[in-house]
Amino acid sequence: MSEIVTRFAPSPTGYLHVGGARTAIFSWLLARSQGGKFLLRIEDTDRERSTPEATRAILDGMAWLGLEHDGELVYQSERGHIHNAAVDAMLEAGTAYWCECTPEEVEAMREKARAEGRKPKYDGRCRERGLGPGPGRVVRLKAPLDGVTSYDDMVKGPISVANEEMDDLILRRSDGSPTYNLAVVVDDSDMGVTHVLRGEDHISNTPRQIQIYRALGISAPRFGHVPMILGPDKKKLSKRHGATSVVEYDAQGILPEAMLNYLARLGWSHGDQEIFSREELIRCFSIENLGTSAAVFDMDKLLWLNSHYIKESxxxxxxxxxxxxxxxxxxxxxxxxxxxxxxxxxxxxxxxxxxxxxxxxxxxxADDALIYDQAAVAKFLTPEARERLAQMRGMLAALPDFGEETVERALGEYVASSGASFKVIAQPLRVAVTGSTQSPGLHQTLAALGREKTLARLDRALKL
CATH class of the missing domain: 1.10.8 (Helicase, Ruva Protein; domain 3)
Structure with a gap:
């Protein structure tokens, strides 16, 4: 079997969102699991919406997730002359043709077809006219009129579309720029891409792209379309479900290995295993285990994984x-x-x-900047508790060292000698040195604070 070559080809019109990141992860895993290559192409031909900032954000997101690519980074905008050379070759071969129909005329054709209950599409009136270049003219694909265009989707299985359902799509616009479907085919072919994994929103493009491959006389890669990611309300994942850019999750304190693990498991499985290292993901990944139905983004699951990786760090x-x-x-x-x-x-x-x-x-x-929970102060720093705090301050100041074991032993001895329960002793002390009722174990907290800070905070609490 020849080497597997996959690619991720984002448009820099926004940040690397969760759905795009997951597609990149699956493409990266497919290549790495087979010892192949993973390529990266920036599809920046939409000059009005593409920005250098968005390109940088995509690259930063990829780097954060550890999705290193092979070979040089390709910018689609730098390849217009190669795309147009392919269009010229199709014109020469008779698999493409010039069309002078205006957008208004094409829309009128579609409206007429709708009214007659037919598929709304361009009617091919310039197909056999033998037109040449001219102002306002576009180049269209001379698509097959009958039969079907079929392929075996790596995720969804066999897919067939009747050719009469599709029209002669535009390959080159009137301003001379190539269209998306043409550019993608030429770039994937030139880059040697053998397997294309992408979101299922591209399913409608695939038969059209296969027709372009055939018109160019080149073989198409294998295609696979992964289902969408939905929010908890089962609607398309969006901003209202929380941050959807991977760099935003970084800012929220999510570790990259947690996000990589979570997104890889979102629509892919390997038995019941939930936690995977990068090496395990590469070793275990297979196309056959990709899910065919939409996955639901679960923030609680991501936080559970993140807490695991924080513990393991x-x-x-x-x-x-x-x-x-x-x-x-x-x-x-x-x-x-x-x-x-x-x-x-x-x-x-x-x-x-x-x-x-x-x-x-x-x-x-700083000790004088510690903010106290006033409800906790009112509840726990009572006159009786203050008297005990003063006694404990003297005890803590006299300890030979301030290690956890020494502090824990001293607190235990004080509880035994005072006749009060540990809880009665602990909460006033905790509020005095932390400002609240929540902290790690009291002896751990005091030891981590150190003797100087502990005594300074007790002094301040006693004056409250």
Whole structure:
């Protein structure tokens, strides 16, 4: 079997959204699982809507997901002369022709066909006129008039379309620019693409593109169309379902391996396995296991996977990733050593890096900037509790060291000697040093804060 070559060909008219990213992942996995090549082409021929910023966002999204491509990055806009050379070859071979019908005339043909209960399409009146180039003229494909155009879709199985359902589509516009369907065929052929995986919104283009391949006398690649991704309401995934650009998920504190794992599993399966490393995805991926029905985007499932990967990450890696999230929330960026002390206490409980930052921020703010939950203060910092806090302050100040074991032993001894339950002791102390009733284990929290910050916060709480 010859080498498999796949491609991802986004239009830079917006960011890399979840649906496009998943298509890219499937194409990348198909190539990598077979030891083939994965190519990247930017389809930037829509000059009004294509922007360098969108191209950069697509490339950033691909890099974030780790979808490295082979060979040079191809820009479709730089290949217009190659596309037009293909159109000229089709004119020479008689598989394309010049047409002088105006858009208004073509629309009138379609309206007439609708009124007569026929398929609304161009009626081919210039097909045999032998026209040459001229102002306002386009070039059309001389498509077969009868029979069917068939292909075996890698995902959906055999698909056939009656040729009478299709019209002679335009290959070159009146301004000399090639159309999408023509450019895609020429580019895929030139790049040696053997397998095209794309969204099912392209199904209607495929028979037309196959006709262009045949008119050019070149073999078509294998096509596969993956179903759409729906929101929880079973409607097309959109902004209202939350962020749909992969770089937005990065900003929300989702790890790239969680997003890669989640999107790969969204419409593909390998038994009941849910968690896959990159290497496992490559080893296990097969076209046969792609789903044929639409997948529903489930944010809770993504967060579950993300929490798994946060737990599995090294504290050193998280210490590299977290500072920009502190900056994004306008919080002071902790010193690395302080961050490394706190990270192990939040790895088991954080669903995102942003949640990690929000919940751990109290460790790193200046002692006089700590914000207190007033309801917690009113409930737990009672006169009786303040008396105990003063006693515990003296006890903590006198400890030989401030390690977790030493602090835990001292708290246990204080509870035993006071005759009160640990809960009665713990919550006032927790509110005093964290500002709220939520934190990791109390001895862990105090040890991570350190003696100096713990005592300073107790002093401040006692004055509240």
């Amino acid at each position: 090294s504290p050193e890696r998280l210490a590299d990733l977290l500072p920009r999230h502190f900056e994004a929330l306008s919080l002071p960026v902790p010193e690395r050593e302080a961050l490394l002390r706190v990270i192990p206490h939040y790895q088991p409980r954080a669903k995102t890096l942003v949640e990690f930052v929000r919940n751990s921020a109290f460790f790193f703010v």
